Amino acid sequence: MSKLFTKTLLASALSSMALAAALPTFASSHREAPLITETPKVDGTDFYMFRSYESGRAGYVTFLANYLPLQDAYGGPNYFDLKDAALYQIHVDQNGDGQEDLTYSFEFQTIVNDLTVPVNGTQVSVPLKNIGGIGPNAEDVGSVNVRQTFSVGVITGDRRTGSALAATNTTDSSTTFAKPLDNIGNKSIADYATYANNHIHPITIPGCDTAGRVFVGQRQDGFAVNLGAVFDLVNLNPLAAPDSVANTIADKNVTTIALEIPIACVTNGSESVIGAWTTASMRQARVINPTPDFDMNKASVVEGGPWVQVSRLGMPLVNELVIGLKDKDLFNTSEPSDDGQFIDYVTNPTLPELLEILFAGVAVAPNLFPRTDLVTAFLTGVEGLNQPANIEPSEMLRLNTSTPPVAQDAQENLGVLAGDVAGFPNGRRPGDDVVDITLRVAMGALIADATVAPNNTAPLTDGVSVDATQFPAAFPYLNTALPGAGNE
Amino acid sequence: MKYALITLLLCTSLLSGCGSSDNDNDVPAAGEPTVTSTAFDALVVDMIENKTSDTAAPVDINALTITFSEEEGQFDEVLDN
Numbered sequence: 215m216s217k218l219f220t221k222t223l224l225a226s227a228l229s230s231m232a233l234a235a236a237l238p239t240f241a242s243s244h245r246e247a248p249l250i251t252e253t254p255k256v257d258g259t260d261f262y263m264f265r266s267y268e269s270g271r272a273g274y275v276t277f278l279a280n281y282l283p284l285q286d287a288y289g290g291p292n293y294f295d296l297k298d299a300a301l302y303q304i305h306v307d308q309n310g311d312g313q314e315d316l317t318y319s320f321e322f323q324t325i326v327n328d329l330t331v332p333v334n335g336t337q338v339s340v341p342l343k344n345i346g347g348i349g350p351n352a353e354d355v356g357s358v359n360v361r362q363t364f365s366v367g368v369i370t371g372d373r374r375t376g377s378a379l380a381a382t383n384t385t386d387s388s389t390t391f392a393k394p395l396d397n398i399g400n401k402s403i404a405d406y407a408t409y410a411n412n413h414i415h416p417i418t419i420p421g422c423d424t425a426g427r428v429f430v431g432q433r434q435d436g437f438a439v440n441l442g443a444v445f446d447l448v449n450l451n452p453l454a455a456p457d458s459v460a461n462t463i464a465d466k467n468v469t470t471i472a473l474e475i476p477i478a479c480v481t482n483g484s485e486s487v488i489g490a491w492t493t494a495s496m497r498q499a500r501v502i503n504p505t506p507d508f509d510m511n512k513a514s515v516v517e518g519g520p521w522v523q524v525s526r527l528g529m530p531l532v533n534e535l536v537i538g539l540k541d542k543d544l545f546n547t548s549e550p551s552d553d554g555q556f557i558d559y560v561t562n563p564t565l566p567e568l569l570e571i572l573f574a575g576v577a578v579a580p581n582l583f584p585r586t587d588l589v590t591a592f593l594t595g596v597e598g599l600n601q602p603a604n605i606e607p608s609e610m611l612r613l614n615t616s617t618p619p620v621a622q623d624a625q626e627n628l629g630v631l632a633g634d635v636a637g638f639p640n641g642r643r644p645g646d647d648v649v650d651i652t653l654r655v656a657m658g659a660l661i662a663d664a665t666v667a668p669n670n671t672a673p674l675t676d677g678v679s680v681d682a683t684q685f686p687a688a689f690p691y692l693n694t695a696l697p698g699a700g701n702e
Numbered sequence: 703m704k705y706a707l708i709t710l711l712l713c714t715s716l717l718s719g720c721g722s723s724d725n726d727n728d729v730p731a732a733g734e735p736t737v738t739s740t741a742f743d744a745l746v747v748d749m750i751e752n753k754t755s756d757t758a759a760p761v762d763i764n765a766l767t768i769t770f771s772e773e774e775g776q777f778d779e780v781l782d783n
Contacts, residue, residue, distance in 0.1 A: 375757045498760050499749035501777045516780050518750030520758035 244283035244437070244463075246533045247542035250525055255297040256494035258527040259283045259468055260437050263490050263611050264641040265619035266474055268688045272619050274426065275480050276689065277304050277318075277473045278644070279492035279527075285396075285432070285467040288698040291342050293396040294432065294469060295362050296322045299517040300496050302471055305373060307489035307610060308482040310602025312551040316480065317376070319367035320430065320471055322393070328508070329359045343395060344402055349409035352392040362393045364430055366473075368420050374521065384416035384425045391415050396432040397467070399699030407694045414689060422479035429472040432695035435463050436644045438680040448572055456650065459677035465696060472690035477615045487595065487602040489610035491528030491550065495521040523547050528610035529592055529639070530648045535565050535656070536592070550608030553593065560588050565656050580658035580667035587660035591639060599630065600640045613641035622687035627680060631659060644691050645682030650675045740766045743776035750780045 243259050250257045262278040281302065285294045296302065301321060305314035329345055330337040346357030355361060366381040366389075380389045394413045397406045410431055417428040441462040471492075481488055498519035506514040526533070526546050536559045537545045545556065561584030569577040580587075595601035595612040602612075620636040627647040629637025631654065638646035653674045658667025685691055745768065749761060 374759075378756075497750075497754065499746045501746060501750070501780055503781050512781070516750060516777075516783075518754035518780070520749070520753055520755060520760045522760045 243527050243530065243533060244441075247546050248539075249543040250546060253297075253496065253524060254282055254284075255295075256300050256302075256496060256525050257281060257283055258492050258494060258525040259435070260530065261490075261492045261527045261611060262642045262644060262691075263488075263613050264643045265477075265613070265615065265617065265636060266689070267619040267622055267625075267643075268691075271474070271689070273478075274474045274476055275488070275613065275615060276691065277471075277475070277490065277492075278691065279304055279471040280433075280435070280437075280468040280692075281471065281494065281525075282469045283435075283466070284463065285435075285469070286465075287397060287467055287696040290398065290698060293343065293398065293698075294467070295324060295360075296364075296393075296430075296469055297496070298322050298324050300494055301521055303373060303493050303495070304471070304473060305491055305493065306480055307550070307608075308480075309485050310487065310489065310605040312489075312553070312606040312608035312610075313549075314373050315371070315482065317367075317369040317373040318381075318473055318475075319369055319373070319378070320364050321367070322362050322364045323390075324360060324362050326360050326508075327355075327358065329357075343398065347401075348395060348398075348403045350405055350412055351409075352394070352412050358395065361395060363390045364393055365389050366391065366417065366428060379420040381420065381428075382418045384418045387418075391417075391428060391430070394431040397695040397697045399697050401700060406697065410694060417473075419475060419479055422476060424476045424479070426476060426479070427472075427474040427689055429470070429690045431470065432467050433470045433690065433692035434694065434696050435466045435468045436680070436685060436692045437463060438647075438678045439463060439649060440676060440678050448569075453675075454677055456647075456673075456675040456677065457679035461678050461680075467695045470690055470692055472692075474689055481615055485602055485604075486616040487600050487612055487614045489528075489550075489595075489602070489608070489612045491526060491610045493523050493527075494525040495523045498522045523549075530642065531652050532592065532609055535652070536560060536563060538564070550610050551606070553608045556609075560592055561585050563588060563656065566658075569657065577657065578668040580661055580670070582658075582661055582666050587658070588655070591655050591660060596630070596639070599635060611642055612639070622682045622685075625682040627682065631655075643682065644685045645680060647680050649678070738766050740768050742768050742770050743773075747777065747779050751783075 245251045245257060258279060258281055260280040264276055265272060266274040266276045282294050301319055304318045306316040307313060308315040329340050331340055340359060343360050344357050348354060348358060367378050368381055369376045369378045371377060382389055383391055392413055394410050403409050413431055414427055414429045416425045418425050438461040440459045497517040501516045503512060503514055503516060506512055524546055526548065533542055533545050537556060538559060563585055566579035570579045589607060590596055592609050593607035594605050600612040600614045617636050617640055620634055625645055626632035626634035626637060627645050628651055629646045630640055631651055637643055638648050638651055642648060657674060658670035661667035661670050664670055685693060
C-alpha cells in the first residue's frame with residue numbers, strides 16, 4: 215500500500231473527528247512491549263534522575279526507578295510485591311562510552327511468617343497479609359504475615375562480571391533493608407506517610423565517604439497521561455488548554471526504587487555528565503511446580519539459569535513511540551552500546567509521519583533526514599548542556615551534575631525548552647512534562663528552519679499537565695501511595 | 703522404549719551431563735548454519751541445575767532447534783531438589 219494511499223485512507227477514516235488539530239500523547243513505559251505485559255513485576259514504567267532539590271541536598275543525585283504499572287490500591291489480598299527471583303538495576307555510564315561503569319543492583323526477599331489463629335483448638339494459617347495494625351515504625355512487623363526486604367549491590371564495571379560489593383544500612387551495618395507494605399488502608403496502617411518515611415534508610419556505599427539514602431516502596435504514579443484516548447487513534451484535542459484533560463492514571467500506584475547518592479560517588483571525577491538507565495532481569499528458565507508445598511519449602515515455581523534482561527528504560531517514551539512493534543521486546547533486552555541496531559527508528563522516525571497521517575492538513579512532519587535533532591535528543595545529549603566530552607551514541611538519560619538544581623517552586627515543567635536547564639532532557643524530574651516536551655521535539659522543536667519543520671514552534675500538548683508543585687520537594691519526591699481503603 | 707528415546711534425545715544435545723556430542727546433528731555440513739537439536743526439558747533442567755549464575759551469559763536459543771515431549775515428569779529433577 216503506498217504511503218499516499220495510506221495517508222488518504224486514514225485521513226478519510228478520521229475525517230469525522232471534530233478535532234480540528236488534534237495531536238497525540240502517550241504513556242511513558244507502562245506495558246509498552248508485548249513480552250513485558252506478561253511479567254508486570256519487572257516492568258519498568260518511568261525513570262528519573264536529577265540533582266536533589268530537597269533543601270540541603272544539592273550535593274546529591276537522586277535516581278527514581280518505577281516498576282509494576284497501573285496498580286489499583288485496593289488490589290488485595292496480595293497487593294504488589296516486587297519479584298524475588300529478579301534483578302532490578304540502575305546503571306551509570308560515567309564516561310560517555312555507552313557502557314555501565316557503576317550498577318546499583320536491588321534484590322528482594324519475601325518473608326512469610328505464616329501467622330495462625332486458633333480455630334476451635336487448632337492453629338490455622340490466615341489468608342491475609344496482616345492480622346492487625348502495622349507501623350508506624352519499620353520494625354513493627356508483629357502482625358505482618360508477608361513482607362519484603364531488599365539488598366543493594368554496587369557493581370563496578372560490567373553489570374554481570376564486574377566487581378560487586380554490598381551496600382549497608384548506615385544505621386546498623388546490615389546488608390538488609392526493610393520495604394514497607396503497600397498502602398492497604400488506614401485500618402491496617404493508620405498513618406501511611408509516616409510509616410513509609412520510616413523506611414527511608416541511610417545507605418553506605420562501598421568506597422563512598424558520605425552516606426546516601428534509599429527507599430523502595432509503593433508511591434502514587436507520578437506520570438500523567440490521557441491513556442485511553444491516546445491509544446484510540448489519539449482521540450483527544452491537544453490544542454485545548456494544557457491542563458484540560460484529566461490524568462487517566464491519577465488513581466494508580468507504582469513501586470518506586472529511590473536512591474540518592476553523593477555526586478562525587480556517582481561521577482568519575484573528570485566528566486560531569488553521567489548517563490543512566492534502569493533494567494530488570496529474570497532467570498532464563500522457569501518451571502511451574504504442580505504441587506507447591508510450603509511446609510517442605512517447595513516453591514510454586516523453580517527459576518534458574520543465567521540472568522536475562524527483560525526491561526530497559528532510560529529516556530521516557532522511547533520504547534513506546536520510537537521503537538517498532540516487532541523490535542520492542544528486543545529493545546527491552548538490549549544494552550545502550552548496541553543501539554546501532556535501532557538507529558533507523560531515530561533517524562527516520564515513524565511518529566511524526568503517523569501524526570501527519572492522522573491529522574492531515576494540520577500536522578506536518580519535519581522534512582529532515584536523517585533526523586539529527588533526534589539523535590542529539592535521544593542518543594548523544596545536547597552539546598554544552600548534557601553531552602559528555604567523549605560520546606558514543608546510545609540511548610540513556612543524561613544529566614550534567616554540574617548544573618545547579620532549581621528549587622521546586624521555580625522549576626519549569628517544560629524544562630530546557632522553557633529555559634530551565636536543570637530539567638528534562640538534562641536529567642528528568644517528576645514535574646517535567648516529558649510528554650509535551652517529547653511531542654514538540656518529535657515535531658521539530660529543535661529544528662530552527664520552519665520550512666523544514668512547520669510545526670517547530672507549535673505549543674503541542676497532550677492536555678494533561680504535570681508540574682513540580684504536584685509533588686513533595688523531599689526524598690523520595692513522589693507522592694504517598696494512594697490507599698486501598700479509607701482515607702477518602 | 704519411550705524413555706529410552708527421550709534419553710537418547712537428551713544425549714544428542716550439547717548440554718552438559720550427556721557426555722561427548724558426536725552425533726551427526728551437531729556437525730553441520732560445510733556451508734550449513736550451525737543448528738543443534740535440543741530437547742526442551744533437558745535445556746531447562748540444564749539451565750537451572752548447571753547455569754544458575756550471576757555472571758553467565760544467557761543461552762542463545764536462536765541457535766537451537768528445540769524439540770518437545772509430552773512425557774510426564776520431565777522436570778521432577780529440578781522440582782524435587
